[in-house]
C-alpha cells in the first residue's frame with residue numbers, strides 16, 4: 001500500500017508474517033536507491049517492489065540498505081529470503097540488538113550516529129530503549145510530511161510490550177522525552193497495525209499515570 005509519494009520519493013507499506021508485521025520501503029524516484037525498514041517473514045510482495053539489478057546482485061549493495069527497528073524475530077525473519085533474492089546488503093540496527101542477527105553481510109551497529117543519508121533519502125535516528133535495549137526509531141521529514149518508523153516502541157493506544165518494570169521505565173522515558181517532542185503532525189508508522197499521529201498519541205498519554213512497578217502490555221488509556 002502506498003503511504004506517501006512526492007516528486008522525489010515514495011513510501012510503501014507491506015504486511016506479512018504470522019504476527020501481521022509491517023515493513024516499509026522508502027524509495028527514491030531520482031535514483032534507484034531504497035531503504036527497507038524491517039523484514040518480516042515471507043516478504044515476497046516487498047521483494048517484488050524493491051528497485052534492483054536483477055541480473056547482477058552485487059550491484060545492489062550500492063542501491064539498497066536495510067534498517068531494523070529492533071531485533072525481535074518477527075522483524076528480521078525475512079532477511080534470509082530477501083538477501084537471497086537481492087544479494088547481501090548493509091543492515092543497520094541498534095547496537096544492543098545486533099546480537100539477534102545471524103547475517104554474513106555487513107552489519108552497521110548504530111550507537112551514536114544521528115542520521116542516515118542515502119541518496120536523497122534522509123532519516124534521523126532516535127534511540128528508544130525499552131521494548132528491547134537496542135530499539136531504534138527512524139524519523140523522516142519529506143517536504144514537511146513527517147513520519148516516524150516506530151517499530152514496537154509506540155503504537156496507537158500505548159507502548160510496546162516490556163519484560164519488566166525497569167524496561168517499562170525506559171520505554172516510558174524514551175517515548176516521553178524523545179518521541180513526544182517531535183512535530184505534532186508526525187505520522188507514527190509502527191511495526192504492527194495502524195498509524196496514529198504524535199498529537200493523538202499524546203492525547204491518549206495525557207491521562208496515563210506512571211507507576212513504577214508495572215510492565216508487560218500497558219495501555220495509555222486503561
Ligand SMILES: [Zn+2]
Nearest residue numbers: 070072131152
Ligand atoms: Zn518486538
